Amino acid sequence: MMRHTIAVLVKDHPGVLARVAGLFTRRGFNIESLAVGHTEENNISRMTIVVEGDERALEQITKQLNKLIDVIRVRDIFPSNSVERELALIKVNTNSLANRSEIIQMVDIFRAKIIDVNSQMMTIETTGTEDKVNALIELLKPFGLKEVVRTGKIALFRGSKSVSTFKKQEE
Amino acid sequence: MSYMKLTGAQIVVECLKKEGVKVIFGIPGGAIMPLYDILYSETSIKHILTKHEQGAAHAADGYARATGNVGVCIATSGPGATNLVTGLANAYLDSIPLVVFTGQVSTNLIGTDAFQEVDINGITLPITKNNYVVREVRDLARIIQEAFYIARTGRPGPVLIDLPKDIQLAQTEFKYPEKVSLNGYKPTFSGHIQQIKIAAQEINKAKKPVIYAGGGVISSNASSELRDLAFQANIPVTTTLMGLGTFPETHSLSLGMLGMHGTAYANYAISAADLIIALGVRFDDRVTGKLSKFGSQAKIIHIDIDPAEIGKNVLVDIPIVGDLKKVLKKINEMIEKKENTEWLEIIKDWKRKYPLKYENNQELKPQYIIEEVYKISEGKAVIVTDVGQHQMWAAQYYQYTIPRTFISSGGLGTMGYGFPAAIGAKLGCPEKRVICISGDGSFQMNQQEIATAVNNNLAITVIIMNNGYLGMVRQWQELFFNKRYSSTTLTGNPDFVKLIEAYGGTGIRVNKKQELSPALEKALSLNKFVLIDCIIPGEENVFPMVSPGSPLDQMIGVD
Ligand SMILES: Cc1ncc(C[n+]2csc(CCOP(=O)(O)OP(=O)(O)O)c2C)c(N)n1
Numbered sequence: 001m002m003r004h005t006i007a008v009l010v011k012d013h014p015g016v017l018a019r020v021a022g023l024f025t026r027r028g029f030n031i032e033s034l035a036v037g038h039t040e041e042n043n044i045s046r047m048t049i050v051v052e053g054d055e056r057a058l059e060q061i062t063k064q065l066n067k068l069i070d071v072i073r074v075r076d077i078f079p080s081n082s083v084e085r086e087l088a089l090i091k092v093n094t095n096s097l098a099n100r101s102e103i104i105q106m107v108d109i110f111r112a113k114i115i116d117v118n119s120q121m122m123t124i125e126t127t128g129t130e131d132k133v134n135a136l137i138e139l140l141k142p143f144g145l146k147e148v149v150r151t152g153k154i155a156l157f158r159g160s161k162s163v164s165t166f167k168k169q170e171e
Numbered sequence: 172m173s174y175m176k177l178t179g180a181q182i183v184v185e186c187l188k189k190e191g192v193k194v195i196f197g198i199p200g201g202a203i204m205p206l207y208d209i210l211y212s213e214t215s216i217k218h219i220l221t222k223h224e225q226g227a228a229h230a231a232d233g234y235a236r237a238t239g240n241v242g243v244c245i246a247t248s249g250p251g252a253t254n255l256v257t258g259l260a261n262a263y264l265d266s267i268p269l270v271v272f273t274g275q276v277s278t279n280l281i282g283t284d285a286f287q288e289v290d291i292n293g294i295t296l297p298i299t300k301n302n303y304v305v306r307e308v309r310d311l312a313r314i315i316q317e318a319f320y321i322a323r324t325g326r327p328g329p330v331l332i333d334l335p336k337d338i339q340l341a342q343t344e345f346k347y348p349e350k351v352s353l354n355g356y357k358p359t360f361s362g363h364i365q366q367i368k369i370a371a372q373e374i375n376k377a378k379k380p381v382i383y384a385g386g387g388v389i390s391s392n393a394s395s396e397l398r399d400l401a402f403q404a405n406i407p408v409t410t411t412l413m414g415l416g417t418f419p420e421t422h423s424l425s426l427g428m429l430g431m432h433g434t435a436y437a438n439y440a441i442s443a444a445d446l447i448i449a450l451g452v453r454f455d456d457r458v459t460g461k462l463s464k465f466g467s468q469a470k471i472i473h474i475d476i477d478p479a480e481i482g483k484n485v486l487v488d489i490p491i492v493g494d495l496k497k498v499l500k501k502i503n504e505m506i507e508k509k510e511n512t513e514w515l516e517i518i519k520d521w522k523r524k525y526p527l528k529y530e531n532n533q534e535l536k537p538q539y540i541i542e543e544v545y546k547i548s549e550g551k552a553v554i555v556t557d558v559g560q561h562q563m564w565a566a567q568y569y570q571y572t573i574p575r576t577f578i579s580s581g582g583l584g585t586m587g588y589g590f591p592a593a594i595g596a597k598l599g600c601p602e603k604r605v606i607c608i609s610g611d612g613s614f615q616m617n618q619q620e621i622a623t624a625v626n627n628n629l630a631i632t633v634i635i636m637n638n639g640y641l642g643m644v645r646q647w648q649e650l651f652f653n654k655r656y657s658s659t660t661l662t663g664n665p666d667f668v669k670l671i672e673a674y675g676g677t678g679i680r681v682n683k684k685q686e687l688s689p690a691l692e693k694a695l696s697l698n699k700f701v702l703i704d705c706i707i708p709g710e711e712n713v714f715p716m717v718s719p720g721s722p723l724d725q726m727i728g729v730d
């Protein structure tokens with residue numbers, strides 16, 4: 001089983017998310033993360049979907065996605081030729097002064113940011129690859145995590161290659 | 172330039188006219204009344220009032236299959252819309268072009284659980300090729316045009332348009348777009364030329380080729396190209412249930428149907444083939460038997476318009492995405508004349524040793540009924556079936572030679588499909604003889620449509636193969652569940668002759684073999700709606716049979 005990051009360009013109108021998500025559930029895929037937002041083009045949104053599955057299953061899901069009328073492009077984004085980022089907000093306990101300085105040190109090392117603080121807790125913002133986000137969360141665990149929220153991965157091809165320049169299928 | 176202002180309801184009707192729609196099926200209700208009001212005075216479109224929306228959907232589907240045009244039906248919101256669901260799923264699985272309109276509560280009420288509000292778009296997401304909720308009346312004409320285009324092009328399928336009541340009443344300038352522009356939908360038509368060359372080479376090289384043809388040949392109108400290919404290179408042809416009629420079964424190259432209830436020689440041939448030419452098919456489990464053994468001796472060429480079908484169930488050697496008619500035309504130009512004598516001898520031998528057979532005794536056998544129907548209709552009728560044993564006998568014992576003359580629910584296997592579909596087929600092809608082969612179980616799932624048939628003077632002949640059982644399930648119970656006939660005995664059957672008479676139609680009962688052909692003669696000569704209730708032996712089975720999960724060359728009932 002391989003993890004795949006799929007970029008899907010869709011028409012930006014009601015029901016699109018249900019259509020795309022429904023395809024994955026119907027074919028037994030578990031979506032690990034899903035990030036949606038507007039793109040450089042009007043009325044076109046981009047979904048970045050991370051799923052686990054074998055090659056053949058993934059090929060099938062890609063073809064099925066392509067069949068949806070609202071789907072304009074589908075691309076598998078390989079880690080080797082892409083840049084990817086995820087953003088996380090982490091609320092962590094800071095009940096002793098010692099804890100507090102240790103946490104601040106880690107935030108520095110990870111080039112993260114403290115964006116909210118009071119006497120009981122701190123909220124940390126971090127961006128990076130999934131691995132980096134995971135690593136920071138692991139390190140903060142012993143202090144007591146109160147809440148974690150992650151955006152899910154987004155990704156772009158490196159260099160001038162872009163998803164929108166691909167055709168939907170051989171035409 | 173200024174355009175006329177029309178209401179949404181008027182726009183729907185104008186668009187239907189632009190699309191050349193002549194007949195539509197449906198039932199009115201609160202949320203679709205504005206549209207029905209326009210239909211009231213519209214003379215160029217005939218509206219057929221069915222007695223259940225499922226009947227309307229299947230009738231539109233039968234109409235589409237018989238004519239090749241897009242079928243259209245209408246229902247109101249809520250229960251009207253949900254009653255269409257089986258019909259949509261049926262059309263979706265068999266790739267039948269439909270455009271379906273449902274009424275919806277007004278836009279300001281959507282999402283409030285208003286009276287008769289259901290999210291029919293959400294419900295039908297997985298069983299439509301595309302669906303729409305119209306939110307602005309100015310989008311309506313474009314949406315309808317897109318819907319027809321999407322329904323009939325590429326791999327055809329049903330498209331649903333949900334029409335809120337206020338949209339039907341709102342006014343806008345009517346303008347039918349010049350052409351459809353959809354950047355997310357571009358079917359591939361021509362096929363990759365390099366792949367086509369390789370396919371032709373393989374066909375020229377093959378020693379034991381078999382063509383495996385399906386419903387795609389019908390949707391693409393590629394039957395004559397298929398025949399050219401087969402005749403030119405002497406390639407035997409087997410078809411799926413959906414492909415019956417694409418190749419003349421009276422021809423010596425025909426192997427009939429393959430699969431679970433296919434002929435022994437079709438199943439042997441495909442199992443022994445060195446090249447399988449798969450045309451407009453999807454390697455369904457009812458066709459392939461045990462998947463790992465299917466075509467294990469063979470290279471496979473797979474031509475289909477839907478890229479998602481390629482490699483879905485079976486890994487193929489030479490995939491070609493494209494419209495069959497176009498692709499086959501090109502392949503045919505590269506095909507050498509060949510005799511294939513040795514291979515055809517082997518097949519001839521199988522045909523001689525393992526023909527389709529049944530015990531033709533003094534009883535009124537279902538297989539005999541089909542043979543008689545074939546004779547009396549000279550093989551030219553449109554045969555529409557329901558689902559069960561009778562469906563398989565109708566597939567096996569009638570020899571189809573013309574595309575669109577066998578109409579049956581393949582992918583979904585919907586009991587209750589046949590009779591309303593026959594109504595649709597007759598309305599689409601009034602000049603043709605339409606015969607519905609149904610079962611005592613299936614017929615009762617949509618028998619309310621007797622009223623529709625009688626009321627519209629539709630000269631359809633319905634033959635009920637009355638075995639007193641949900642026969643196909645009983646057969647499985649006999650073979651795989653120790654004859655424990657759990658809930659398959661139809662003890663409460665009505666007197667079908669009286670039932671039809673109650674609606675003002677004609678019914679004939681046939682108990683004995685010798686009564687059959689006079690009854691058929693009479694039914695066909697009356698030129699009106701007639702139901703023939705044939706009392707057949709209860710425990711007759713459909714053979715050959717490949718048990719689910721077995722390889723195709725292991726069949727029950729072949730010796
Ligand atoms: C709507 C629906 N419900 C249940 C089934 C399962 N099923 C398949 S065949 C069959 C029996 C059909 O009985 P009948 O119409 O009398 O035909 P026969 O097999 O007896 O010829 C049943 C219940 C089905 N295919 N469709």
Ligand SMILES: [Mg+2]
Pocket residue numbers: 559610611612636637638639640641642
């Ligand atoms: Mg029966």
